[in-house]
Amino acid sequence: TRADANLALFEYIDGFYNPRRIQKRLGYLSPIEFEEKQYADQAAAEPVNLKPRQPALTC
Template sequence: AENLWMLTKTECVRGRVFATRAEANLALFEYIDGFYNSRRIQKRLGYLSPIEFEEKHYADQATTKRANLKPRQPSLTN
């Protein structure tokens, strides 16, 4: 948790002046939800961002499904 607050202060808050508490809250929300949670690379995800990891997962899943499809056999009944 301490690392999150340090990064938030360094990357989002430090050097900025907010006119209102609402403006500060919006800046924090945009940083945490818009960047920190979705686009920041993570070691446990193979140095991909959560968005990239999810896109890769679904692409791999679609490729696997296509590879597992068997061609349809012609019907032998007349």
């Protein structure tokens, strides 16, 4: 039906094409690539705490 065709087209565009399409405003990356880069950059910028935790003193 026409409704099924519209739904299938929407699912293709919104679910497959748009997340993979490169975009100029994202530095010619796809939204998926841009998001992965953001998370990687954020993880690299976070300080790493290598000190072991001290046990809590109980009295």
